[in-house]
Amino acid sequence: MLEDKLLIWKFNRGSSKDAFCQIYEKYRDDLLRIAVGLLNQTATAEDVVQEVFTDFVSLVGDFKLTGHLKGYLAVCTANKARNVIRSQNRQRIISLDDCEIDPPDYKRPEQWIISNEQFNRLTNAFNQLPYEQKEAVILHVQGDMKFRAIAKLQDVSIKTVQSRYQYGITKLRSILNNEVQI
Amino acid sequence: MNIKRFIKNTKIKTNPAVNDAVLNGLLETFDKSKAARPNTWRIIMKSRITKLAVAAVLLIAAVLTITFLDKSVAPAYAIEQTVEAMKNVRFLHLVSYNETGEIKDERWIELGFDGHQVKYRQDTPPDFLVIEDGKTTAVYYKNKRTVVLHNKENCQYQWIGPLGAFLENLRQKGKIIKENVEYNGQKVHLISWPMMNVDCYIDPATNLPLTVGAYHLSYEQPDDSIFTIFTPKDYNVVNAASSDTTNVPNWLKEQKQIFDNFELAKDALIMGNYSKASALFESVVQIEVRHNWAWFWLGTSYYELGKYDLAIKNFTKAIDLVDGVYAYYARGLAYASMGDKEMAQKDFNKALPWMIQSLREPSAASMFEYADNPRYSNGNETPPQESQIVSRMINRLKLISGQNFNYDPNLSLEENETVISAWENWFKTTQNK
Numbered sequence: 103m104l105e106d107k108l109l110i111w112k113f114n115r116g117s118s119k120d121a122f123c124q125i126y127e128k129y130r131d132d133l134l135r136i137a138v139g140l141l142n143q144t145a146t147a148e149d150v151v152q153e154v155f156t157d158f159v160s161l162v163g164d165f166k167l168t169g170h171l172k173g174y175l176a177v178c179t180a181n182k183a184r185n186v187i188r189s190q191n192r193q194r195i196i197s198l199d200d201c202e203i204d205p206p207d208y209k210r211p212e213q214w215i216i217s218n219e220q221f222n223r224l225t226n227a228f229n230q231l232p233y234e235q236k237e238a239v240i241l242h243v244q245g246d247m248k249f250r251a252i253a254k255l256q257d258v259s260i261k262t263v264q265s266r267y268q269y270g271i272t273k274l275r276s277i278l279n280n281e282v283q284i
Numbered sequence: 285m286n287i288k289r290f291i292k293n294t295k296i297k298t299n300p301a302v303n304d305a306v307l308n309g310l311l312e313t314f315d316k317s318k319a320a321r322p323n324t325w326r327i328i329m330k331s332r333i334t335k336l337a338v339a340a341v342l343l344i345a346a347v348l349t350i351t352f353l354d355k356s357v358a359p360a361y362a363i364e365q366t367v368e369a370m371k372n373v374r375f376l377h378l379v380s381y382n383e384t385g386e387i388k389d390e391r392w393i394e395l396g397f398d399g400h401q402v403k404y405r406q407d408t409p410p411d412f413l414v415i416e417d418g419k420t421t422a423v424y425y426k427n428k429r430t431v432v433l434h435n436k437e438n439c440q441y442q443w444i445g446p447l448g449a450f451l452e453n454l455r456q457k458g459k460i461i462k463e464n465v466e467y468n469g470q471k472v473h474l475i476s477w478p479m480m481n482v483d484c485y486i487d488p489a490t491n492l493p494l495t496v497g498a499y500h501l502s503y504e505q506p507d508d509s510i511f512t513i514f515t516p517k518d519y520n521v522v523n524a525a526s527s528d529t530t531n532v533p534n535w536l537k538e539q540k541q542i543f544d545n546f547e548l549a550k551d552a553l554i555m556g557n558y559s560k561a562s563a564l565f566e567s568v569v570q571i572e573v574r575h576n577w578a579w580f581w582l583g584t585s586y587y588e589l590g591k592y593d594l595a596i597k598n599f600t601k602a603i604d605l606v607d608g609v610y611a612y613y614a615r616g617l618a619y620a621s622m623g624d625k626e627m628a629q630k631d632f633n634k635a636l637p638w639m640i641q642s643l644r645e646p647s648a649a650s651m652f653e654y655a656d657n658p659r660y661s662n663g664n665e666t667p668p669q670e671s672q673i674v675s676r677m678i679n680r681l682k683l684i685s686g687q688n689f690n691y692d693p694n695l696s697l698e699e700n701e702t703v704i705s706a707w708e709n710w711f712k713t714t715q716n717k
Contacts, residue, residue, distance in 0.1 A: 122314060126307055135296050149693075152306055156669055159314045181554075185657065188556055214306065216297040224294045243291045257551045275287055 106171040118162050126155060129172060132244060133179050134215055139240045140183040142229045148214040150182045169251070176245030177255055180237060187233070227277040235270035238263050313669070361473050361488065363458045369491040370451070375506065378443060378499045389499075391443055392510050403511040404441055412574055414441050415513050420525075422513040431515055432536060435525040444480075453479035453647050467494070478648035481609045481638045498607055542571045546578060550658040553581055561585040569601075576605040581658060583614060592622045609635040610655040616684065632684050639677055640711045643704045644697075646673040652680070671697065681707060 109128075112121035133154060137147035154175060158165075167174060228236050234256060241247045241255070253263045376393040387409060394403035404416040413424040421439045423432045444450055454477050461474040461483065472494060473486040482497030493501050515521055522532055529537075549564030565582035572578060583598035599615035602608070616631030642649035653673060668676075675693035682688055689706040697704070 119311065119314060122310070123307065126310065130303070131296050131298060134298065135294075138296070152310075153669075153672065155306075155310050156313055156672075159310055160669070162314060181659070184554070184556065214298055214302040216299055218295075218297060220294050221296055224291060239291070243288050257548075257555055257557075271287055274291075278287070278290070 106167075110165060110167050110171065114163055114165055122159060122162070125158075125171070129175050130155075132172065133175055135221075136176055136179050136240055136244050137183060138215065138221075138225055139228045139244065140180065140233075140237060141186060142225060144213065144215050144217070146186055147183075150179060150186060153182055154178045170246065173245060173247045173251060176241055176247055177251070180241060180245075180255060223278070227274050230277055231270050231273055235266045235273070238266040239270040239274065242267055361460065361463055361486070361491070363454065363460065363475060365491040366458075366475075366486055366493065367451070367455050373492070373503055375503055376443075377502045377504060377506065378496075380498045380500070392506050393443060394511065401440070401442065405510055406441055408574065415511060416441065417511050417513050420513060424516075424519075428520075428533075428535065429516075429518055430520045430522055430533070430536075431513075432522045432524050433513070438525070450477075450479050453477070457645055457647050459645075464488070476641075478641065478645045479650045481648060481651055539571055542568050546572075546575070549578075549585075550581065553585060554657070554659055556588075558585045558588040562589065569598075574605060576602045576608075577658070579605065580608075580611055580614070580655060583611075583618070584655075587614065587618050587621070590621075592618045596622075608651055608655075609638045610651045613639070613652065613680065613684075614655065620684070628684075636711060636714075639681060640708060642677050643674055643707055646670040646677075649673045649677050652677065674700075678703075678707075685710070 106125075109121045109125055112118060113125065130151070133151045134147060137150045138144060141147045141150065157178065158175070228240065231239070237256065238249075238252055241252050242249065249260050249263045249267070253260045256263060256266075374395055376391070376395070378389075378391045378393075379387060380389045382388045387407075390407045392403075392405040393401060396402045401416075403418050404414070404421075406412065406414045411426040413426075415422045415424075416436060419436055421434045421436050421441065423434065423439070424430075425432065457478045459476045459478075461476050463473045464471045465474050465485075466472075467474075467485045471488060473488060475484050475486055476482075477484055477496070480497065484496050485494045486492070487494050490503075492503060495501065520533075522536060524532065524536070545564045546568045549561050549568060552558075552561035552564060562582060562585035565578050565585060568575060568578040569582060579598050580602035583595045583602060586592070586598060587595035595618040596615055599611050599618060602611045603615065612631040613635035616628045616635065619625075619628035619631060638648050639652075642652070653668060653676070656676075671693065674697060675691070678691045678693075687707075687710055689703045689710075691700055691703045
């Protein structure tokens with residue numbers, strides 16, 4: 103927390119480029135894990151995280167942080183993930199002249215994320231949860247966000263978030279039951 | 285091991301070469317951001333009631349730092365001249381008309397020497413009247429035969445919300461379409477104002493806009509009575525600024541709830557809770573009948589729920605209030621979803637010129653972005669980068685045209701030049717059909 107405060111201070115002032123590089127290195131993997139967990143599409147998740155950092159960069163000089171930096175970046179990632187899902191839903195509905203809608207051409211020549219078996223297993227398990235439950239679990243466990251902050255993001259009560267979290271954990275437990283001892 | 289630990293311990297690996305490539309790209313953006321966004325700009329723009337002051341400051345700055353695009357062909361008229369002329373404007377008189385030539389909306393604005401909006405009057409027949417006399421904002425409710433007085437600091441009406449940003453856009457991105465064209469029997473200049481999605485006619489004698497979209501502008505000083513708050517016969521007066529609320533009627537108390545509902549509705553829309561969003565937006569438009577964004581997002585909520593007839597109805601309401609091209613695009617999508625290709629095409633034709641223009645001038649897509657994401661209005665989310673705006677506009681174009689010219693969002697606009705040209709050619713071809 104204190105380290106983040108110092109990084110933000112530097113980010114807004116003299117050695118802002120170095121500070122940004124440190125923030126990027128520190129939180130890049132966390133945000134990628136959150137984005138992949140929420141979206142289950144590696145290429146789109148990579149784009150979302152890149153967008154989050156791009157937006158963050160544009161705030162140099164007057165970025166003000168009231169909570170945790172990780173929480174802030176996690177919320178930005180969750181918001182962008184929702185926008186992507188919403189946009190994809192919209193694209194599925196519309197088809198003028200019965201045209202085929204091509205998915206956005208987001209692929210990079212090289213993949214940013216290198217898959218591994220354990221990570222894929224977890225991502226597949228997440229994908230079987232309803233979105234709100236998945237979001238509550240991911241933001242609480244991977245984003246280190248408090249239930250209060252998640253409740254604000256999801257526009258529901260803290261109790262609802264806690265239930266979503268509990269349901270999510272229970273379902274993950276049953277999915278991963280044979281592999282993970284609780 | 286527990287499940288929480290399992291999640292935490294599941295690490296991700298990334299490709300170091302891509303890590304470096306992404307970081308280098310971000311650092312390039314970083315350099316541009318730092319150069320382009322001085323701190324004072326953002327601080328000023330965060331203030332809700334200094335927008336016009338910003339406009340004035342920007343206009344002054346414009347004279348000092350003009351860097352215009354096409355210096356090689358120096359036209360007789362330059363947009364800087366309009367920006368310069370607007371510095372001296374103290375009164376704005378805006379009027380729009382309906383199809384039968386009757387006044388649809390009339391506004392008077394008095395600007396202070398520092399560019400602040402000092403006084404304001406909006407008269408939108410048949411039943412909307414607001415007068416702001418510099419200290420107090422009076423809102424007239426004809427159906428309730430009541431005038432409600434607010435402290436100006438708490439209740440201020442404006443023509444365009446972020447006027448400073450719009451004027452800066454005119455200065456930087458405005459383009460001369462044609463000089464010395466005929467308009468109402470006089471020679472004028474036609475310019476394009478991207479962020480507003482409107483064309484404007486400029487009076488060559490004064491260099492001031494004669495029209496901004498559907499609004500006709502003039503700059504005369506009005507009679508004092510224009511900005512004088514009055515109480516019509518048989519009207520009740522409610523002082524909303526008073527701490528004593530015993531005199532405040534219930535309908536007015538409920539109205540305060542409406543503003544909260546509007547914010548909740550936007551949140552619900554963003555969250556994808558469309559049933560909740562539609563119910564909340566419905567409650568807003570029942571009271572705030574002139575709230576074009578509430579009508580628009582109500583349409584969006586119904587659209588997302590698959591209730592396309594209701595979506596069309598509400599998008600039409602929004603269009604009636606503000607002739608926004610983004611609303612034509614949205615209504616076109618709703619018509620298309622209902623299988624009415626003819627009506628869809630008609631609406632898309634209204635939006636397409638600006639959609640195509642935004643590929644080279646992304647600020648022309650600002651309203652599309654806002655329409656798609658109400659969060660921007662709250663300042664809760666950083667505005668998107670130009671490359672993101674273009675990428676999203678390409679997706680919209682693909683959606684309505686069925687065309688795909690293989691735009692690559694990872695390349696710069698310059699590198700995507702061939703694709704952008706292909707879209708422009710496609711547009712020209714469809715226009716000529």
